[in-house]
Amino acid sequence: MDFHHTSVMPEEALAALAVKPDGVYVDCTLGGAGHARRIAGMLSPRGRLIGLDQDEAAIRTAKERLADASCRVDIVRSNFSALASALEDCGVTAVDGVLFDLGVSSHQIDTPERGFSYMQDAPLDMRMDRTRSLSALEVVNAYEEAELCRIFKEYGEERWAKRIAAFIVEAREEKTIETTGELVDVICRAVPKGVRRAASGHPAKRIFQAIRIEVNAELEILRDAIESAVHALAPGGRIAVITFHSLEDRIVKTAFKALARGCVCPPGLPVCTCGHAPEIKILGKAKKPSAEEARENPRAKSAKLRSAEKLPGGAPSA
Structure with missing residues (x-):
């Protein structure tokens, strides 16, 4: 490509x-x-x-x-x-x-396998430098709930940070969240339907931004x-x-x-x-x-x- x-x-x-x-x-x-x-x-x-x-x-x-x-x-x-x-x-x-x-x-956004986009299903990655060890997969599946909430608030300025973090932790207890599509599904379940309908942007936008910033220490x-x-x-x-x-x-x-x-x-x-x-x-x-x-x-x-x-x-x- x-x-x-x-x-x-x-x-x-x-x-x-x-x-x-x-x-x-x-x-x-x-x-x-x-x-x-x-x-x-x-x-x-x-x-x-x-x-x-x-x-x-x-x-x-x-x-x-x-x-x-x-x-x-x-x-x-x-x-x-x-x-x-x-x-x-x-x-x-x-x-x-x-x-x-x-x-x-x-x-990076348009290359699905890089895992930056919430619009395409791909492995969770988001590393700008692919030699780095920390990826979105580790952040989503290994971070404590409180730490997820913090980065969603600080780096994503996400109103529903606490609820989304709780839903992620609950979902990963059943199965590792491996792809962007799986993460988007969890986020959409966490954000109330009325909020999703009223919002002008995708409900996953701020969360993906926050995870990307954390992965790359931007x-x-x-x-x-x-x-x-x-x-x-x-x-x-x-x-x-x-x-x-x-x-x-x-x-x-x-x-x-x-x-x-x-x-x-x-x-x-x-x-x-x-x-x-x-x-x-x-x-x-x-x-x-x-x-x-x-x-x-x-x-x-x-x-x-x-x-x-x-x-x-x-x-x-x-």
Whole structure:
């Protein structure tokens, strides 16, 4: 199956990065190389693109689609949590731009055997990096009821988290829940019929999101990855982050605010003694996809793009 993924807000992302022809840029979430190809197309032979992804299929596809790039291209199989070490391995001490396009790719959703979709029956998996040991199968069948409830509430913001967790535990006592279809059946039984009829989305959507986030530790690593990316930026360099749900966006917004903050002394001190200087300048409010893009690509509807620029005042540390 070809790796298909429609890049979200590509023009807005390129504008946010303000790509310099001779610059060094990092795509932390290569996917189908949609954003990466656009960046590479704006770089001269003296420019450099470094791409990271933990999905083996994405790595193979990116190598093919970037083979004709005129700039130097380095593709690294790695989670973006290891950005600093990836840059060190590439011999890079500072970069001009970093892009994150978070969440699950269209290819992962549309490949049934990956187990990301609640619309197709498949083995429970949801691992972006298939070398990881933890899968959705283990989460669903081995987590305690209270822990299931917690991740459904925190990562899925699911109103019926407690009831769904209880139904899952009851169902797995009779038989291991092995497929996405079996899990969807349990979720649908747990959510009252009246709620299901009134809801605008599928009753399993938030639960699948929560399990996927837990399996891939998506939120745990995000804040540190943003800080690492900002530290790697040269003065004037840009960071752009595309998120797809409120939990991701909240983390990005909070991280940007903290990095843009100056003095952190306790209120009331007559003079600043901390010497803390802001690292970035936030570039306006979050941007959303155009109405036309949202119509053509339904998966773009919830996207938000936030960007910031590295301020002078110290050597970057990769």
